[in-house]
Amino acid sequence: xxxxxxxxxxxxxxxxxxxxxxxxxxxxxxxxxxxxxxxxxxxxxxxxxxxxxxxxxxxxxxxxxxxxxxxxxxxxxxxxxxxxxxxxxxxxxxxxxxxxxxxxxxxxxxxxxxxxxxxxxxxxxxxxxxxxxxxxxxxxxxxxxxxxxxxxxxxxxxxxxxxxxxxxxxxxxxxxxxxxxxxxxxxxxxxxxxxxxxxxxxxxxxxxxxxxxxxxxxxxxxxxxxxxxxxxxxxxxxxxxxxxxxxxxxxxxxxxxxxxxxxxxxxxxxxxxxxxxxxxxxxxxxxxxxxxxxxxxxxxxxxxxxxxxxxxxxxxxxxxxxxxxxxxxxxxxxxxxxxxxxxxxxxxxxxxxxxxxxxxxxxxxxxxxxxxxxxxxxxxxxxxxxxxxxxxxxxxxxxxxxxxxxxxxxxxxxxxxxxxxxxxxxxxxxxxxxxxxxxxxxxxxxxxxxxxxxxxxxxxxxxxxxxxxxxxxxxxxxxxxxxxxxxxxxxxxx
Numbered sequence: 001x002x003x004x005x006x007x008x009x010x011x012x013x014x015x016x017x018x019x020x021x022x023x024x025x026x027x028x029x030x031x032x033x034x035x036x037x038x039x040x041x042x043x044x045x046x047x048x049x050x051x052x053x054x055x056x057x058x059x060x061x062x063x064x065x066x067x068x069x070x071x072x073x074x075x076x077x078x079x080x081x082x083x084x085x086x087x088x089x090x091x092x093x094x095x096x097x098x099x100x101x102x103x104x105x106x107x108x109x110x111x112x113x114x115x116x117x118x119x120x121x122x123x124x125x126x127x128x129x130x131x132x133x134x135x136x137x138x139x140x141x142x143x144x145x146x147x148x149x150x151x152x153x154x155x156x157x158x159x160x161x162x163x164x165x166x167x168x169x170x171x172x173x174x175x176x177x178x179x180x181x182x183x184x185x186x187x188x189x190x191x192x193x194x195x196x197x198x199x200x201x202x203x204x205x206x207x208x209x210x211x212x213x214x215x216x217x218x219x220x221x222x223x224x225x226x227x228x229x230x231x232x233x234x235x236x237x238x239x240x241x242x243x244x245x246x247x248x249x250x251x252x253x254x255x256x257x258x259x260x261x262x263x264x265x266x267x268x269x270x271x272x273x274x275x276x277x278x279x280x281x282x283x284x285x286x287x288x289x290x291x292x293x294x295x296x297x298x299x300x301x302x303x304x305x306x307x308x309x310x311x312x313x314x315x316x317x318x319x320x321x322x323x324x325x326x327x328x329x330x331x332x333x334x335x336x337x338x339x340x341x342x343x344x345x346x347x348x349x350x351x352x353x354x355x356x357x358x359x360x361x362x363x364x365x366x367x368x369x370x371x372x373x374x375x376x377x378x379x380x381x382x383x384x385x386x387x388x389x390x391x392x393x394x395x396x397x398x399x400x401x402x403x404x405x406x407x408x409x410x411x412x413x414x415x416x417x418x419x420x421x422x423x424x425x426x427x428x429x430x431x432x433x434x435x436x437x438x439x440x441x442x443x444x445x446x447x448x449x450x451x452x453x454x455x456x457x458x459x460x461x462x463x464x465x466x467x468x469x470x471x472x473x474x475x476x477x478x479x480x481x482x483x484x485x486x487x488x489x490x491x492x493x494x
Contacts, residue, residue: 107247
Protein backbone atom coordinates (compact mmCIF):
# COMPACT_ATOMS: atom_id res chain seq x y z
CA UNK A 1 0.00 0.00 0.00
CA UNK A 2 1.12 3.53 -0.65
CA UNK A 3 1.77 5.64 2.44
CA UNK A 4 2.18 9.36 3.09
CA UNK A 5 3.79 10.57 6.33
CA UNK A 6 3.41 14.21 7.38
CA UNK A 7 4.90 15.83 10.45
CA UNK A 8 3.26 19.18 10.85
CA UNK A 9 2.78 22.34 12.86
CA UNK A 10 1.31 25.43 11.09
CA UNK A 11 1.89 27.68 8.09
CA UNK A 12 0.48 29.34 5.03
CA UNK A 13 -1.42 26.40 3.53
CA UNK A 14 -3.83 24.61 5.79
CA UNK A 15 -4.46 21.02 4.72
CA UNK A 16 -7.52 19.68 6.48
CA UNK A 17 -8.76 16.13 6.01
CA UNK A 18 -12.34 15.63 7.00
CA UNK A 19 -13.32 12.03 7.54
CA UNK A 20 -11.01 9.16 8.29
CA UNK A 21 -8.58 6.82 6.61
CA UNK A 22 -9.75 3.23 6.82
CA UNK A 23 -6.36 1.58 6.94
CA UNK A 24 -4.63 3.66 9.62
CA UNK A 25 -5.80 4.19 13.22
CA UNK A 26 -3.01 6.77 13.73
CA UNK A 27 -4.32 9.44 11.41
CA UNK A 28 -5.81 12.54 13.04
CA UNK A 29 -9.19 13.89 11.97
CA UNK A 30 -7.56 17.30 11.49
CA UNK A 31 -4.02 18.45 10.95
CA UNK A 32 -2.29 21.52 9.61
CA UNK A 33 0.62 21.28 7.24
CA UNK A 34 3.61 23.50 8.03
CA UNK A 35 5.17 23.75 4.59
CA UNK A 36 4.05 25.88 1.64
CA UNK A 37 2.43 23.58 -0.93
CA UNK A 38 1.31 24.50 -4.42
CA UNK A 39 -1.14 21.64 -4.66
CA UNK A 40 -2.32 18.50 -2.95
CA UNK A 41 -0.40 16.49 -5.52
CA UNK A 42 2.88 17.57 -3.89
CA UNK A 43 2.00 15.21 -1.09
CA UNK A 44 1.05 12.49 -3.58
CA UNK A 45 -2.47 12.63 -2.27
CA UNK A 46 -5.71 12.61 -4.22
CA UNK A 47 -8.93 13.54 -2.56
CA UNK A 48 -10.72 10.56 -4.08
CA UNK A 49 -8.34 8.18 -2.33
CA UNK A 50 -9.61 9.17 1.14
CA UNK A 51 -12.81 8.18 2.85
CA UNK A 52 -13.72 11.81 3.30
CA UNK A 53 -13.12 15.22 1.77
CA UNK A 54 -9.68 16.81 1.51
CA UNK A 55 -9.73 20.60 1.69
CA UNK A 56 -6.76 22.91 1.10
CA UNK A 57 -7.06 26.57 2.06
CA UNK A 58 -4.60 29.41 2.34
CA UNK A 59 -4.04 31.07 5.67
CA UNK A 60 -1.44 33.51 6.93
CA UNK A 61 -2.48 33.19 10.56
CA UNK A 62 -1.18 30.79 13.14
CA UNK A 63 -3.10 27.52 13.36
CA UNK A 64 -3.30 24.75 15.91
CA UNK A 65 -0.43 22.29 15.64
CA UNK A 66 -0.77 18.55 15.40
CA UNK A 67 -0.87 16.49 18.53
CA UNK A 68 1.46 13.85 17.08
CA UNK A 69 4.86 13.83 15.48
CA UNK A 70 4.03 11.51 12.59
CA UNK A 71 0.68 11.39 10.83
CA UNK A 72 0.27 8.55 8.35
CA UNK A 73 -2.22 8.66 5.51
CA UNK A 74 -2.58 5.19 3.99
CA UNK A 75 -3.60 5.35 0.37
CA UNK A 76 -5.66 2.79 -1.47
CA UNK A 77 -3.00 1.84 -4.03
CA UNK A 78 -1.39 -1.55 -3.40
CA UNK A 79 1.05 -1.30 -6.32
CA UNK A 80 3.25 1.53 -5.04
CA UNK A 81 4.13 3.18 -1.79
CA UNK A 82 4.81 6.92 -1.80
CA UNK A 83 6.15 8.63 1.31
CA UNK A 84 6.52 12.36 1.85
CA UNK A 85 7.74 13.83 5.13
CA UNK A 86 7.41 17.43 6.36
CA UNK A 87 9.76 18.18 9.27
CA UNK A 88 8.19 19.49 12.48
CA UNK A 89 10.24 22.14 14.31
CA UNK A 90 9.52 20.65 17.73
CA UNK A 91 7.03 18.27 19.35
CA UNK A 92 4.20 19.28 21.61
CA UNK A 93 5.16 19.61 25.26
CA UNK A 94 1.79 18.20 26.24
CA UNK A 95 -1.59 17.98 24.57
CA UNK A 96 -4.16 20.27 26.15
CA UNK A 97 -7.69 20.89 24.98
CA UNK A 98 -8.37 24.47 26.04
CA UNK A 99 -6.40 26.95 28.14
CA UNK A 100 -7.68 30.04 29.96
CA UNK A 101 -4.95 32.71 29.83
CA UNK A 102 -4.73 35.73 32.12
CA UNK A 103 -4.58 38.38 29.41
CA UNK A 104 -3.66 42.06 29.46
CA UNK A 105 -3.23 42.77 25.76
CA UNK A 106 0.43 43.68 26.15
CA UNK A 107 3.34 42.18 24.26
CA UNK A 108 3.98 39.27 26.63
CA UNK A 109 0.44 37.95 26.81
CA UNK A 110 -0.12 38.56 23.09
CA UNK A 111 2.85 36.32 22.35
CA UNK A 112 1.75 33.70 24.87
CA UNK A 113 -1.41 33.01 22.85
CA UNK A 114 0.35 31.53 19.77
CA UNK A 115 3.04 29.98 21.97
CA UNK A 116 0.40 27.99 23.83
CA UNK A 117 -1.17 26.86 20.58
CA UNK A 118 2.16 25.90 19.11
CA UNK A 119 3.44 24.03 22.15
CA UNK A 120 0.26 22.53 23.58
CA UNK A 121 -2.00 22.15 20.54
CA UNK A 122 -4.85 23.88 22.34
CA UNK A 123 -7.50 26.52 21.95
CA UNK A 124 -6.82 29.66 23.99
CA UNK A 125 -9.50 31.59 25.84
CA UNK A 126 -8.17 34.96 26.97
CA UNK A 127 -9.46 36.30 30.28
CA UNK A 128 -9.25 39.88 31.50
CA UNK A 129 -10.34 41.00 34.96
CA UNK A 130 -11.39 44.58 35.55
CA UNK A 131 -10.02 45.34 39.01
CA UNK A 132 -9.90 49.09 38.45
CA UNK A 133 -6.81 49.35 36.27
CA UNK A 134 -8.46 51.96 34.09
CA UNK A 135 -10.67 51.98 30.99
CA UNK A 136 -7.73 52.55 28.64
CA UNK A 137 -6.29 49.18 29.64
CA UNK A 138 -9.47 47.48 28.42
CA UNK A 139 -9.89 49.20 25.06
CA UNK A 140 -9.55 47.02 21.97
CA UNK A 141 -8.73 43.86 23.92
CA UNK A 142 -11.05 41.55 21.99
CA UNK A 143 -9.54 42.52 18.65
CA UNK A 144 -6.02 42.10 20.04
CA UNK A 145 -6.80 38.71 21.52
CA UNK A 146 -8.34 37.32 18.35
CA UNK A 147 -5.56 38.77 16.20
CA UNK A 148 -3.12 36.85 18.39
CA UNK A 149 -5.02 33.62 17.76
CA UNK A 150 -7.38 33.38 20.73
CA UNK A 151 -10.76 31.82 20.11
CA UNK A 152 -12.51 33.98 22.71
CA UNK A 153 -12.03 36.86 25.14
CA UNK A 154 -13.87 36.92 28.46
CA UNK A 155 -13.93 40.15 30.48
CA UNK A 156 -15.37 40.34 33.99
CA UNK A 157 -15.87 43.40 36.18
CA UNK A 158 -14.49 42.35 39.57
CA UNK A 159 -14.16 45.78 41.16
CA UNK A 160 -16.89 45.47 43.79
CA UNK A 161 -15.89 41.91 44.65
CA UNK A 162 -12.25 42.93 44.85
CA UNK A 163 -12.91 45.71 47.35
CA UNK A 164 -15.63 44.00 49.38
CA UNK A 165 -14.20 40.49 49.67
CA UNK A 166 -10.45 41.06 49.52
CA UNK A 167 -9.45 44.65 50.31
CA UNK A 168 -11.84 45.30 53.18
CA UNK A 169 -10.99 42.07 55.07
CA UNK A 170 -7.29 43.00 54.89
CA UNK A 171 -8.14 46.50 56.05
CA UNK A 172 -10.19 45.16 58.95
CA UNK A 173 -7.30 42.87 59.91
CA UNK A 174 -4.77 45.72 59.78
CA UNK A 175 -2.61 43.68 57.39
CA UNK A 176 0.55 45.56 56.36
CA UNK A 177 3.55 43.71 54.95
CA UNK A 178 6.96 44.65 56.34
CA UNK A 179 5.73 47.85 58.03
CA UNK A 180 4.80 49.66 54.80
CA UNK A 181 3.27 47.66 51.96
CA UNK A 182 -0.53 47.74 51.86
CA UNK A 183 -0.71 44.59 49.69
CA UNK A 184 -2.22 46.08 46.56
CA UNK A 185 -1.00 43.47 44.07
CA UNK A 186 -1.12 40.67 46.63
CA UNK A 187 -4.87 41.11 47.16
CA UNK A 188 -5.67 41.43 43.46
CA UNK A 189 -4.11 38.18 42.29
CA UNK A 190 -6.40 35.73 44.14
CA UNK A 191 -9.58 37.46 42.96
CA UNK A 192 -8.31 37.27 39.36
CA UNK A 193 -7.17 33.66 39.72
CA UNK A 194 -10.49 32.66 41.28
CA UNK A 195 -12.33 34.17 38.31
CA UNK A 196 -10.03 32.26 35.94
CA UNK A 197 -10.99 29.00 37.63
CA UNK A 198 -14.66 29.94 37.21
CA UNK A 199 -14.14 30.74 33.52
CA UNK A 200 -12.26 27.49 32.99
CA UNK A 201 -15.28 25.63 34.30
CA UNK A 202 -17.66 27.68 32.15
CA UNK A 203 -15.79 27.11 28.88
CA UNK A 204 -14.68 23.55 29.60
CA UNK A 205 -10.96 24.30 29.81
CA UNK A 206 -8.52 21.79 31.20
CA UNK A 207 -5.72 24.26 31.91
CA UNK A 208 -4.93 27.83 32.96
CA UNK A 209 -1.95 30.01 32.15
CA UNK A 210 -0.37 33.27 33.29
CA UNK A 211 2.41 35.60 32.15
CA UNK A 212 4.21 35.94 35.48
CA UNK A 213 7.99 35.68 35.50
CA UNK A 214 9.90 33.05 37.43
CA UNK A 215 11.49 35.68 39.65
CA UNK A 216 8.37 37.27 41.10
CA UNK A 217 5.70 36.69 43.71
CA UNK A 218 2.70 36.67 41.37
CA UNK A 219 3.38 33.22 39.93
CA UNK A 220 2.93 31.82 43.44
CA UNK A 221 -0.22 33.83 44.11
CA UNK A 222 -1.89 32.66 40.91
CA UNK A 223 -0.91 29.04 41.20
CA UNK A 224 -1.73 28.56 44.88
CA UNK A 225 -5.22 29.84 44.12
CA UNK A 226 -5.52 27.41 41.20
CA UNK A 227 -4.38 24.56 43.44
CA UNK A 228 -6.83 25.47 46.20
CA UNK A 229 -9.90 25.91 43.98
CA UNK A 230 -9.37 23.29 41.28
CA UNK A 231 -6.34 21.00 41.71
CA UNK A 232 -7.26 19.12 38.51
CA UNK A 233 -6.39 22.05 36.26
CA UNK A 234 -3.04 21.98 34.50
CA UNK A 235 -1.00 25.16 34.93
CA UNK A 236 1.22 26.55 32.17
CA UNK A 237 3.76 29.27 33.01
CA UNK A 238 5.50 30.20 29.73
CA UNK A 239 8.18 32.37 31.35
CA UNK A 240 9.46 29.25 33.12
CA UNK A 241 9.48 27.20 29.92
CA UNK A 242 10.14 29.16 26.75
CA UNK A 243 13.34 30.43 25.17
CA UNK A 244 12.14 34.04 24.97
CA UNK A 245 14.43 36.11 27.19
CA UNK A 246 13.33 39.69 26.60
CA UNK A 247 11.29 42.20 24.65
CA UNK A 248 13.22 41.84 21.39
CA UNK A 249 12.80 38.06 21.41
CA UNK A 250 9.09 38.50 22.05
CA UNK A 251 8.73 40.96 19.16
CA UNK A 252 10.57 38.59 16.82
CA UNK A 253 8.36 35.70 17.87
CA UNK A 254 5.24 37.83 17.32
CA UNK A 255 6.32 38.77 13.79
CA UNK A 256 7.15 35.16 12.96
CA UNK A 257 3.66 34.08 13.93
CA UNK A 258 1.80 37.04 12.40
CA UNK A 259 0.80 38.42 15.78
CA UNK A 260 0.32 42.20 15.75
CA UNK A 261 2.77 43.78 18.17
CA UNK A 262 1.02 46.22 20.53
CA UNK A 263 1.88 49.75 19.51
CA UNK A 264 1.63 51.18 23.00
CA UNK A 265 4.64 53.11 24.22
CA UNK A 266 6.96 50.98 26.32
CA UNK A 267 7.17 52.28 29.87
CA UNK A 268 10.57 52.37 31.49
CA UNK A 269 8.87 51.13 34.67
CA UNK A 270 7.09 47.91 35.45
CA UNK A 271 3.69 48.96 36.78
CA UNK A 272 0.67 47.25 38.27
CA UNK A 273 -2.49 49.26 38.80
CA UNK A 274 -5.81 48.42 40.38
CA UNK A 275 -8.45 50.17 42.44
CA UNK A 276 -6.32 50.00 45.60
CA UNK A 277 -2.90 51.10 44.39
CA UNK A 278 -0.32 51.69 41.68
CA UNK A 279 3.11 50.08 41.95
CA UNK A 280 6.33 51.11 40.21
CA UNK A 281 9.43 48.94 39.76
CA UNK A 282 12.43 48.77 37.46
CA UNK A 283 14.75 51.23 35.71
CA UNK A 284 16.38 53.70 38.13
CA UNK A 285 14.34 52.24 41.02
CA UNK A 286 16.47 49.11 40.89
CA UNK A 287 19.16 51.11 42.71
CA UNK A 288 17.79 51.83 46.21
CA UNK A 289 20.01 54.91 46.38
CA UNK A 290 18.14 56.67 43.58
CA UNK A 291 15.31 59.09 44.31
CA UNK A 292 12.21 58.44 42.17
CA UNK A 293 11.61 60.89 39.33
CA UNK A 294 8.86 63.40 39.98
CA UNK A 295 7.00 62.53 36.78
CA UNK A 296 6.82 58.82 37.64
CA UNK A 297 3.80 59.16 39.93
CA UNK A 298 0.35 58.86 38.38
CA UNK A 299 -2.23 58.61 41.19
CA UNK A 300 -0.99 61.41 43.43
CA UNK A 301 0.45 64.89 43.10
CA UNK A 302 3.78 65.83 44.63
CA UNK A 303 3.02 66.84 48.24
CA UNK A 304 4.88 70.09 47.58
CA UNK A 305 2.38 70.89 44.82
CA UNK A 306 -0.68 69.89 46.87
CA UNK A 307 -3.19 72.57 47.97
CA UNK A 308 -2.01 74.99 50.64
CA UNK A 309 -5.25 74.49 52.55
CA UNK A 310 -6.01 71.19 54.33
CA UNK A 311 -9.09 69.15 53.52
CA UNK A 312 -11.15 67.35 56.15
CA UNK A 313 -12.79 64.01 55.38
CA UNK A 314 -15.13 61.97 57.58
CA UNK A 315 -15.14 58.18 57.26
CA UNK A 316 -18.09 56.16 58.55
CA UNK A 317 -17.28 52.62 59.69
CA UNK A 318 -19.48 49.65 60.67
CA UNK A 319 -17.89 46.58 62.30
CA UNK A 320 -14.46 47.54 61.03
CA UNK A 321 -15.60 48.11 57.43
CA UNK A 322 -15.86 51.59 55.79
CA UNK A 323 -19.35 52.43 54.58
CA UNK A 324 -19.50 56.19 54.01
CA UNK A 325 -17.53 59.30 53.10
CA UNK A 326 -18.62 62.64 54.54
CA UNK A 327 -21.95 61.14 55.61
CA UNK A 328 -22.80 59.61 52.22
CA UNK A 329 -23.07 55.84 52.03
CA UNK A 330 -21.28 54.38 49.02
CA UNK A 331 -20.61 50.96 47.51
CA UNK A 332 -17.16 49.55 48.35
CA UNK A 333 -15.63 50.29 44.94
CA UNK A 334 -17.21 53.74 44.69
CA UNK A 335 -16.07 54.64 48.20
CA UNK A 336 -12.48 53.68 47.44
CA UNK A 337 -12.49 55.48 44.08
CA UNK A 338 -13.68 58.68 45.73
CA UNK A 339 -11.01 58.51 48.43
CA UNK A 340 -8.34 57.85 45.79
CA UNK A 341 -9.32 61.08 44.12
CA UNK A 342 -9.41 63.04 47.38
CA UNK A 343 -6.16 61.60 48.70
CA UNK A 344 -4.40 61.85 45.37
CA UNK A 345 -4.83 65.59 45.09
CA UNK A 346 -3.20 66.01 48.50
CA UNK A 347 -0.23 63.74 47.75
CA UNK A 348 -1.37 61.07 50.22
CA UNK A 349 -0.13 57.47 50.24
CA UNK A 350 3.33 57.43 48.66
CA UNK A 351 5.56 54.62 49.90
CA UNK A 352 9.15 53.85 48.87
CA UNK A 353 10.42 50.54 50.26
CA UNK A 354 12.84 47.67 49.86
CA UNK A 355 10.89 44.47 50.47
CA UNK A 356 11.70 40.79 50.77
CA UNK A 357 10.08 38.84 47.97
CA UNK A 358 8.68 35.43 48.69
CA UNK A 359 11.20 33.83 46.31
CA UNK A 360 14.08 35.09 48.46
CA UNK A 361 15.45 38.20 46.78
CA UNK A 362 15.03 41.80 47.85
CA UNK A 363 13.34 44.27 45.52
CA UNK A 364 12.72 47.98 45.61
CA UNK A 365 9.27 49.29 44.82
CA UNK A 366 7.38 52.56 45.01
CA UNK A 367 3.66 52.44 45.74
CA UNK A 368 0.82 54.94 45.52
CA UNK A 369 -2.14 54.07 47.75
CA UNK A 370 -4.01 57.33 48.47
CA UNK A 371 -7.45 56.00 49.39
CA UNK A 372 -6.05 52.98 51.19
CA UNK A 373 -3.78 55.12 53.38
CA UNK A 374 -6.76 57.22 54.45
CA UNK A 375 -8.82 54.13 55.28
CA UNK A 376 -6.06 52.47 57.31
CA UNK A 377 -5.69 55.61 59.40
CA UNK A 378 -9.44 55.82 59.96
CA UNK A 379 -9.89 52.19 61.04
CA UNK A 380 -6.90 52.23 63.38
CA UNK A 381 -8.04 55.43 65.02
CA UNK A 382 -11.53 54.05 65.61
CA UNK A 383 -10.06 50.88 67.12
CA UNK A 384 -8.31 53.04 69.71
CA UNK A 385 -11.80 53.70 71.09
CA UNK A 386 -13.38 50.27 70.71
CA UNK A 387 -10.63 47.75 71.53
CA UNK A 388 -8.86 47.24 74.83
CA UNK A 389 -5.09 46.99 75.23
CA UNK A 390 -4.78 43.20 75.24
CA UNK A 391 -7.06 42.83 72.22
CA UNK A 392 -5.13 45.42 70.21
CA UNK A 393 -1.84 43.71 71.00
CA UNK A 394 -3.11 40.28 69.95
CA UNK A 395 -4.78 41.71 66.85
CA UNK A 396 -1.60 43.54 65.82
CA UNK A 397 0.50 40.41 66.27
CA UNK A 398 -1.90 38.35 64.15
CA UNK A 399 -2.05 41.10 61.55
CA UNK A 400 1.63 40.48 60.77
CA UNK A 401 0.96 36.82 60.01
CA UNK A 402 -2.19 37.69 58.11
CA UNK A 403 -0.19 40.05 55.88
CA UNK A 404 2.48 37.41 55.29
CA UNK A 405 -0.14 34.87 54.20
CA UNK A 406 -1.71 37.33 51.76
CA UNK A 407 1.67 38.42 50.40
CA UNK A 408 2.62 34.77 49.89
CA UNK A 409 -0.53 33.99 47.91
CA UNK A 410 -2.20 31.89 50.60
CA UNK A 411 -5.55 33.69 50.45
CA UNK A 412 -7.52 30.45 50.38
CA UNK A 413 -5.40 28.85 53.08
CA UNK A 414 -7.54 27.64 56.03
CA UNK A 415 -5.24 29.52 58.39
CA UNK A 416 -5.99 32.88 56.77
CA UNK A 417 -9.69 32.08 56.68
CA UNK A 418 -9.64 31.18 60.37
CA UNK A 419 -7.71 34.33 61.24
CA UNK A 420 -10.24 36.33 59.24
CA UNK A 421 -13.04 34.87 61.33
CA UNK A 422 -11.20 36.10 64.43
CA UNK A 423 -10.75 39.56 62.93
CA UNK A 424 -14.42 39.75 62.00
CA UNK A 425 -15.48 38.79 65.50
CA UNK A 426 -13.04 41.02 67.39
CA UNK A 427 -14.00 44.13 65.38
CA UNK A 428 -17.78 43.73 65.54
CA UNK A 429 -17.93 46.68 67.95
CA UNK A 430 -15.65 48.88 65.81
CA UNK A 431 -18.45 51.11 64.61
CA UNK A 432 -18.42 54.88 64.44
CA UNK A 433 -16.77 57.68 62.48
CA UNK A 434 -13.36 59.31 62.18
CA UNK A 435 -12.48 62.76 60.90
CA UNK A 436 -9.09 63.14 59.25
CA UNK A 437 -7.14 66.14 58.02
CA UNK A 438 -5.30 65.79 54.72
CA UNK A 439 -2.48 68.19 54.08
CA UNK A 440 0.52 67.97 51.74
CA UNK A 441 1.07 64.23 51.96
CA UNK A 442 0.10 63.78 55.61
CA UNK A 443 -2.97 62.27 57.26
CA UNK A 444 -3.78 63.26 60.83
CA UNK A 445 -6.81 62.50 62.95
CA UNK A 446 -8.87 65.37 64.31
CA UNK A 447 -11.84 63.50 65.77
CA UNK A 448 -13.28 60.05 66.43
CA UNK A 449 -16.51 58.80 67.95
CA UNK A 450 -18.28 55.49 68.52
CA UNK A 451 -21.38 54.28 70.32
CA UNK A 452 -19.20 51.40 71.57
CA UNK A 453 -16.39 53.57 72.85
CA UNK A 454 -14.47 52.27 75.86
CA UNK A 455 -13.27 55.78 76.54
CA UNK A 456 -15.05 57.32 79.55
CA UNK A 457 -14.50 60.99 80.14
CA UNK A 458 -15.81 60.68 83.70
CA UNK A 459 -13.02 58.19 84.41
CA UNK A 460 -10.20 59.78 82.41
CA UNK A 461 -10.77 63.35 83.60
CA UNK A 462 -8.24 64.71 86.12
CA UNK A 463 -11.08 66.57 87.80
CA UNK A 464 -13.27 63.57 88.56
CA UNK A 465 -12.63 60.98 91.26
CA UNK A 466 -15.98 59.25 91.66
CA UNK A 467 -15.00 56.03 89.88
CA UNK A 468 -11.23 56.12 89.90
CA UNK A 469 -9.67 56.92 93.27
CA UNK A 470 -6.13 58.14 92.69
CA UNK A 471 -5.04 56.82 96.08
CA UNK A 472 -5.65 53.27 94.81
CA UNK A 473 -2.70 53.66 92.46
CA UNK A 474 -0.20 53.34 95.33
CA UNK A 475 -1.14 49.75 96.09
CA UNK A 476 -1.25 48.89 92.40
CA UNK A 477 2.25 50.21 91.83
CA UNK A 478 3.64 48.28 94.84
CA UNK A 479 2.20 45.00 93.55
CA UNK A 480 2.99 45.63 89.89
CA UNK A 481 6.59 46.55 90.71
CA UNK A 482 7.18 43.76 93.22
CA UNK A 483 9.34 41.57 90.89
CA UNK A 484 11.65 44.47 90.12
CA UNK A 485 11.86 45.38 93.79
CA UNK A 486 12.72 41.81 94.83
CA UNK A 487 15.47 41.57 92.20
CA UNK A 488 17.01 44.84 93.35
CA UNK A 489 16.94 43.64 96.99
CA UNK A 490 18.77 40.43 95.97
CA UNK A 491 21.47 42.32 94.10
CA UNK A 492 22.04 44.61 97.10
CA UNK A 493 22.05 41.76 99.62
CA UNK A 494 18.96 42.99 101.42
